[in-house]
Amino acid sequence: MMLHVPGVLSAPQVRELRHALDAADWVDGRETVGQQGAQVKQNRQLPEHSPVGRELGKGIVAALAKHPLFFSAALPRRFVPPLFNRYEGGEHYGLHVDGAVRALPGSGELLRTDLSCTLFLCDPDDYDGGELEVVDTYGTHEVKLPAGDLILYPASSLHRVQAVTRGARVAAFFWLQSMVRDDTRRRMLFELDQTIIKLRARLGESEETVALTSQYHNLLRMWSDV
Numbered sequence: 001m002m003l004h005v006p007g008v009l010s011a012p013q014v015r016e017l018r019h020a021l022d023a024a025d026w027v028d029g030r031e032t033v034g035q036q037g038a039q040v041k042q043n044r045q046l047p048e049h050s051p052v053g054r055e056l057g058k059g060i061v062a063a064l065a066k067h068p069l070f071f072s073a074a075l076p077r078r079f080v081p082p083l084f085n086r087y088e089g090g091e092h093y094g095l096h097v098d099g100a101v102r103a104l105p106g107s108g109e110l111l112r113t114d115l116s117c118t119l120f121l122c123d124p125d126d127y128d129g130g131e132l133e134v135v136d137t138y139g140t141h142e143v144k145l146p147a148g149d150l151i152l153y154p155a156s157s158l159h160r161v162q163a164v165t166r167g168a169r170v171a172a173f174f175w176l177q178s179m180v181r182d183d184t185r186r187r188m189l190f191e192l193d194q195t196i197i198k199l200r201a202r203l204g205e206s207e208e209t210v211a212l213t214s215q216y217h218n219l220l221r222m223w224s225d226v
Helices: 011-022 051-065 068-074 183-203 207-223
Strands: 003-005 076-079 083-088 092-096 101-103 110-112 115-120 127-129 132-136 139-143 150-154 158-161 164-178
Touching (some): 110 164, 183 207
Antiparallel strands (some): 003 150, 092 158
């Protein structure tokens, strides 16, 4: 499932974050990928152990914890700390797939990457090009969202970032392990949860919404990996 999650960060939060990023030291993005990725990757990133990046990443994860739509869709269990990238002057990232397993910095623990996230930190009018293209069984989907909005999609998807021909594209990107490994089951739970929310808003709490909520939690209990 691919989902646009609006309003993860407010405009003032984006401005504060961008101010810190603009003053940070960036490195060649190829330093953070393997041999295959280095052949198609042209961008700059904050180093994975950057104190600035780690602090900003904590703020993003805290904002996501308060976002009900994100939680409903992702059912997050653990996050890889957010990273930050910057594309300009024709930089791009060719077609690739993210690694299935990543190490959590500083812990030695491993995390299965069920979902990929890109949080846009520039408005679409600030740059030309730079679309995130995600390829799945339904075709190729181009994504270019307002600053503060996030796109959530299965980490198993092939994807690329088109060349930026004007301005600069700045974003946060990261992965998470979900409580529910299977994308189809996760989508079913999301749709059921959203239906319950809509029924409650229209009809109030009722015997039927309680019964549906019971089914939701029983399915989550059956399918979760915690």
